[in-house]
Amino acid sequence: MSGTPELASLRAELDDIDRTLVELIARRLDTVTAVGKAKANSATPVRDVERERAVLEAVEAVARRHGVSGDLVRRVFREIIGHAVDRQSADLIATSAKTVTVGFPGAEHSYSHLAAAKHLAGRGEAAGFTGYGSYADVLAALETGECDLAVLPIEDTTAGSINQVYDLLRLREIAVVGEETWRMNHCLAAVGDVPLGALTHVLADPRGLEQCADFLRSLPAAITVHIADGGEAMRAVAERADASYAAIGSPEAADAHGLTVLRPGIADAEETFTRFVVLAATPIEVDARVPSKTSLVLTTRHEEGALLRCLEILAGSGHSLTKLESRPRPGRPFEYLFFVDFEGNVADPRTQLMLDELRSAALYIKVLGSYPAKVTRTEPQPGAVPQASAEALEAVVVAPVAAVASKKAKRLVDRETRGEDTLVRVGDVLVGGDGFVVMAGPCSVESADQIRATARAVKDAGAHLLRGGVFKPRTSPYAFQGLGWDGLALLAEAGREVGLPIVTEVMAVEQVQRMALSADLLQVGARNMQNFDLLRALGKVDRPVLLKRGLSSTIDEWLGAAEYILAAGNQQVILCERGIRTFESATRNTLDLSAVPVLHERTHLPVIIDPSHGTGNRRYVAPMSRAARAVGSHGLLIEVHPEPDTALSDADQSIDHAQFAALMAGLSR
Ligand SMILES: C=C(O[C@@H]1C=C(C(=O)O)C=C[C@H]1O)C(=O)O
Incomplete structure (x- = not known):
């Protein structure tokens, strides 16, 4: 081992910590088994989603107190809890004491092999694994009894279903006895630490190539070579021992073949999961x-x-x-x-x-x-303001739903067309109906520190979505125009870190597709409300849209704009009242709260209120938020900044973290 004595002693300390972590995981599993037995005696279902939610919230809170990423701890605990549920389920299923033989397609360390190993660990059974050349060969081994179980990939969340496996399931006399998931974490690996520009060949399986297509476009000089699976690609590169060859596969396969990871996480989609089916000769x-x-x-x-x-x-x-x-x-x-x-x-x-x-x-x-x-x-959760009291709820005026006689042709937005309220799902949050959803964050994303701090603060205060502008339509071309795509990456990261979906403004047709990949809700700003090309483009994506009311638009014109989105195919529209131009100059705009009951009569779409733009003055944000709730809106959009006076945009109307927490507490009073 290289390094100084100090390094050696620090590593010894890490080894000790890791051992303790594993011992604690083992202790947790023992307790999980005991819980499973207690459940068996009282006929309680194995899975308890509410309890899982509470466990995740609790560990995230502990992580935060220690300055550890809540996202990291949530991910780790999701795995641990998933394994706990598997263990309890396995205890209720009769399994044999002998070593189970498991067949999978491909070479050692292929994703199928990794998923098979994960599945067997969940069942708590000893297993031996054998790779086969094709899906059909795996099933033949199952049919002859050479294997007890077979694990085959059946779909993934980017490339879709694997038709060949579906066809085999139909043809063969086999039973599905389980399923497993694996998060694909493709990396690029080679025999040494070579610069990417020096690569001439990249070996990968066809689905891996498909999943990393954008990354591969950054390597135009390299030829792609199809190999059956990632494990085999890694093996072939190691065997060839030529530094201009690289492989795409799992980091586990790279490690097993002693390769150097040149780039981790090269898949185009943030998260791609593959689902596997576990098959046996007879049903269980x-x-x-x-x-x-x-x-x-x-x-x-x-x-x-x-x-x-x-x-x-x-x-x-x-x-x-x-x-x-x-x-x-x-x-x-x-x-x-x-x-x-x-x-x-x-x-x-x-x-x-x-x-x-x-x-x-x-x-x-x-x-x-x-x-x-x-x-x-x-299950998506309707937004709720923490601890709403009975009086506060009584104050909410729910507008009676009355059909308004209309002389015009029926439109998709009209209440007459759809009696029920539209519920729009944003991430795991439901907007509309009886819920009250608060979207909060800075006017503009300015830096990683700024957006992370505000994300944390608004989440802690009970917000349901994180907002942040990255492309800014400013009155002056000399004003701050936003951080663009880099800003979107920072916003997405901050949202992931605290577990909040994100909303940001899309300004141009060309931005729509790319923005829809990482933003959970796409905002159309007031100035773009009648940009019909943009509205039509948003109607063609499967992402919810937040449509702000134009500065000088009537409610009817606003609904006409929403109709453009619905008519192009996308029914997921949330309306946002943000104040209109009137002769009144005491406030930046005049917040038209009467739009809420009017809209409840005229449309089934949810409507939220933006009191920050609506008043342009931070002193009026909290009172107008309470009024918005009282008048029956479905939520709020609020500008929050760590130090509002230094904000690069909309400083006057932004509130700080403490003021936001007070506003939230005031909403539930
Ligand atoms: C251990 C339990 O069973 C399952 C596993 C959980 C866990 O690992 O924390 C939580 C809820 C259940 O889905 C339990 O119900 O407490």
Whole structure:
């Protein structure tokens, strides 16, 4: 080992800390097992989502007190809790004491191998692993009994479904007995620390190439070579021992072959997960207390609405659909069969009843198996202001919903077209209905420190979304114009760190697609409210839009602007009143709170209030926030800055962290 005695002693200290961490994880698992036994005695379900949420909040709070990244601690604990649930589930499923043999496609350290190892660790079983050349070879090994289990990738969150695996599931007599997920953390590795410009060849599997396409464009000199999987690519590069060759794969595979990681995290998408199915020769029985899913193949009758009828049987019996995949029906051109995953367990009599009904409604169904669920839907939470008292709630005037007679043609935005309130999901937050959502943050993102500090402060005070401008439409071309894409990266990082979705303004059609990749809510500023090209472009992306009211626009013109977005296909629009131009000069604009009850009558879309722009004066932000709540708006958009007087934009109307905390407390009084 190299280095000074000081380095050696610090590393010894780290070794000691790591040992203690692992011992604590082991102790936690023992307690988890005891909890599992207590649950078994009292017939309590294994998974408790509320408790998990509380555990994550608690550890994040501890992390914060110690100046540790809350995001890091949340991620680590999500893994630990996921493993805890697996362990408790495994204890309820009969497993054999012998070593299980597991087949996977590809070479050692391929992602399938890593996912298989993770799955078996979750089951707490000893296992031996064997790689095979193709998906079909893995299944052949399962059918001959050479393997007890097979693990195959079935879909990933960027490249989509793996059709070949779906087709094999349909053809073979095998059962789905589990699922697993793996977060793809592709890296680029080579035999030495070579500059990227010196690379002539990059070896990777086709999906890896697809997932790192943007990164590879930065290496125009290198030829890409298709290899079956990342583990094999790493092995081939190590064997060739040529510094101009690099491979894409997991850091685990790079390590195992003694390669140097030239670039970690090279996938284009921030987070790509692959889902794997675990297969066996025969189905398993899953205890009713384990959260389960069931997979089946379905062919519908040749009748109009046949698929809808099947889906209604599922939904009507309380079985949530988690995946629907269509594949061509062999020998029947342009006919389809469907793969359906739903939350439920064939051991449950209600599921049996539903399946009986489905059998008669469909032309053919084949149940592939029930198994412990790893991938479940995350339920969005309606925004709530902490501890709202009864009196505060009484003060909220809920505008009666009355249809307004209209002489014009019916529009999509109109209340007459849709009676129910539209609920817009932003990240895991629901905007609309009975919730009250607070979006807060600086007018402009100015630096990493500034946005991180404000993100933390607004989260602690109970905000639900983080705002921050990065492209700024300023009255003067000489004023600060925003940090652009770098600012967006800082905003996204700060939001991730504290667990808040982010909202920022999109100014131009060319920005829409790129911004939709990292912003959870795309804001159209007041000055752009009638930029119809921009509205049409926003109507074509699957991202919610926050549409601010134009400076001198009537409510009808504003709804006309929203109609552009809805008509182009995107129904996820939140309206934001931010003050209009009047003769009054005591405030920057006149905040038109009467727009809220008017909009409740005229549209089903949610409406929030921006009291910062609405008044232009920080002293009036808190009283107008309370008024916004009282008049029945669905939330607020508020400018918060660590030191408002130094803010590069909108200094007069920004409030500081303490004032924001006081405003939030005032809302719940
Ligand atoms: C340990 C428990 O079981 C599961 C695991 C949890 C954990 O690891 O903290 C939390 C909730 C449950 O989903 C429990 O219910 O407390």
